Amino acid sequence: MNQLILQRIEQNDDKLTHLRIGHEHIFTLIQAEAKFASCVNNNYTRLGNAIATNTHINILEIGLVGNPLNITNRRFFYGIKQNSSIRHVSLCCGDTDQQHVLVDGVGHEVLKVYQDENNNNLTKLEIYSADLQNNGVTTITSTLRTCSNLTALTIRHRGLTDEQLLIVVEAIREHNLPLENLALGNNTIGNAGCRTLACLLESRNCNLNSLCLVSNPIGNEGAIFIANSLVNNTRLAYINLYASLLHELSNEGRVFSELLCNNSSINSLYSSNHTIDQLIIPGYRAKHFRLLHHLNARTNKRHVAILKILRNIPNIDMSPLFDVDSEDDLTIKSLPHVIAWFQRASEAVAFEEDENSSVPRDDNIFGPDSEVDVNYDYRVEEQKLSAIYQFVRAMPLMFVPPSHIKVQDKKRKRTGSE
Numbered sequence: 001m002n003q004l005i006l007q008r009i010e011q012n013d014d015k016l017t018h019l020r021i022g023h024e025h026i027f028t029l030i031q032a033e034a035k036f037a038s039c040v041n042n043n044y045t046r047l048g049n050a051i052a053t054n055t056h057i058n059i060l061e062i063g064l065v066g067n068p069l070n071i072t073n074r075r076f077f078y079g080i081k082q083n084s085s086i087r088h089v090s091l092c093c094g095d096t097d098q099q100h101v102l103v104d105g106v107g108h109e110v111l112k113v114y115q116d117e118n119n120n121n122l123t124k125l126e127i128y129s130a131d132l133q134n135n136g137v138t139t140i141t142s143t144l145r146t147c148s149n150l151t152a153l154t155i156r157h158r159g160l161t162d163e164q165l166l167i168v169v170e171a172i173r174e175h176n177l178p179l180e181n182l183a184l185g186n187n188t189i190g191n192a193g194c195r196t197l198a199c200l201l202e203s204r205n206c207n208l209n210s211l212c213l214v215s216n217p218i219g220n221e222g223a224i225f226i227a228n229s230l231v232n233n234t235r236l237a238y239i240n241l242y243a244s245l246l247h248e249l250s251n252e253g254r255v256f257s258e259l260l261c262n263n264s265s266i267n268s269l270y271s272s273n274h275t276i277d278q279l280i281i282p283g284y285r286a287k288h289f290r291l292l293h294h295l296n297a298r299t300n301k302r303h304v305a306i307l308k309i310l311r312n313i314p315n316i317d318m319s320p321l322f323d324v325d326s327e328d329d330l331t332i333k334s335l336p337h338v339i340a341w342f343q344r345a346s347e348a349v350a351f352e353e354d355e356n357s358s359v360p361r362d363d364n365i366f367g368p369d370s371e372v373d374v375n376y377d378y379r380v381e382e383q384k385l386s387a388i389y390q391f392v393r394a395m396p397l398m399f400v401p402p403s404h405i406k407v408q409d410k411k412r413k414r415t416g417s418e
Contacts, residue, residue, distance in 0.1 A: 002043060005034045009050040009057070017056055021047075022063025022092065037067075044069050048079030057083065061090040064100045064107060071109050081113045087123045089114070094129030094157070102127070102136040111143045122147045126154035126183075137164040141171035151207075152181040160187035166196050173200060178207050185214040185240075194222030198229035201236060210238040214280075223281070227255045230273055234301075238278040253281050253289070260292045263312035274304040298355070303348035310345060310378045318390040335391050342384035349378045 008016050020035045036047060051057065060080070062069075069076065080086065091107045093100040102108055107130060114122050125147065130136060136159075144150065155168070165184070172179055193216070200206055218241060230236060256279055262268040277297040279289060298304050309316075321334050353375070 002036055002038045005036050006043070006046055006050055008034065009047070009054050012054055012056060014056045018059040018061075019051075019057050020061040020063070021069070022061070022065070022067045039068055044073050045075045048073070048076035050079070051076075051086075052079035052082035054083060055085045057085055059088040059090070060086050061092065062106070062110060063092040064105065065092070065094060067106070069106055071104070071106060077109045077113055080110065081116065081119060084121060087121060088126075089122060089124070090126040090128070090154075091130070092128045093131070100129075101131040101133060102139055103134040108139055111139055114143050115146050117146050120146065120148050123149050124152040125150060126152075127156075127159075128154070129157040130155075130159050132159045132164060137167050141167055144168070144171045144177060145175050148175070148177070150177050151179060152183075153179055154181075154183040155187070156183060157186045158188075160184060160189060162188075162190055162193040162196070165189055165193045169196050169200050173203060173205075176205055180207050181210040182208055183210075183212040185212050185216070187216055189213060189216040189218065191219055191222035191225065194218055194225040198225040201226070201229040201233050206233070207235060209235050211236060212238075212240045214240045215243040216241075224255050227259045230259055230276065231271075233273070234275050237275055237296075239276060240278075240280040242280045242282055256281060257288065257292075260289075260296065261308055261312065263308075266309055266313060266316070269309050269312060270305050272305070272308065274301040274308075298352070300348070300351070302344070303351060306341075306345050306348045307352060307378070310349070310380065310383075311376060314379070314383075316383055316387065318387050319394075322394045332391070332395060335388070338387050338391075339384065342380055342387065345378070345380045345383075349380055 005016075005019075009019070016034050018034065022037055038044065038047075051060075089110065091110060093102060093107050100107065102111075107127070113119065114125075125143070127140065132140075140155070144153075153172075160168075165187075171177075194213075197211070197213075201208065201211075223241065226239070226241075230239075259273050260276060260279070262272050274296055277293045279293065295304050295307055298307075318338065321338075
């Protein structure tokens, strides 16, 4: 099998785009198209030579448990360095029984390949179960500094602490990496680490749209740091805090509920987060959050804000618009804007109904037994008429001539003796 794989790589087989090196049981990614696991070190020399000239391998996974490949086989690492097609590198540094120290090992040598400023092909880097002692994080950040096109970074399973995360985030911010996906699950990140991530999420240059913090010891304080950092963030769409310590978070995720839909006023609803369409936290109210995910999934965020207002304020009060000087005509001038807003609301509802009609009831968003009311009656026309009525009632003289209004005017009263 190994000889056949070597031949395919040497012949630049265009169907071989995913190469896995090492024993199958330690990997967590999808099924590879080609698997290479040899006990003969010289075979890795030939493999390196083949990789150097191959132009179709896009994903390279290397498992370090039980792998005879060692740092003395320079030809293998040189082959990776010469390759121009590999975009995704995954290092599986351990399993449930053991972890490989990243520094001065095979994983370190692979990362050093991408520390060359002339090699900026890498867009996705994954490191699983690495022992980060002896400045292992410095090795990772040295690679981040030169991977100017990196859009996805994974550091998972038992390695990363709050202090080490700070070093990683500083490297991301310092070099303005275009990261879109950051996966940090199954580490020891706590509340202090969340504060560090909050600074990243608040940054104007932050491009993250996915953040996975599953199975980290994050508590209430850390969750609040993350939630507050997302108030003005319009990029992050997915966040996973499952299996953390958020069982202490009161009111089943109140802080995130207010982030996505603060219904204390119309203005607060407008300024709520309309981007996050997948929020995974323990103990949340499924029906409530699924509805917000459903709304936030819409691409037109103005429509999302309108729909949240209509759902949470079913009877919109226009009286704040009347609190102006009686001699000022700004109040009546606001009426056309109010009518125009309800017109946009009608468009948002119509689009929402079209979207709902095309989504199967047993889709991944709700499930077949969901009670989420996607066919909500928004009563837009009724609310528009109510708004007009409120204006008419507040300012009758601006809508009806004085002769049509019954008033108690003594000068108009007539008696038989007059």
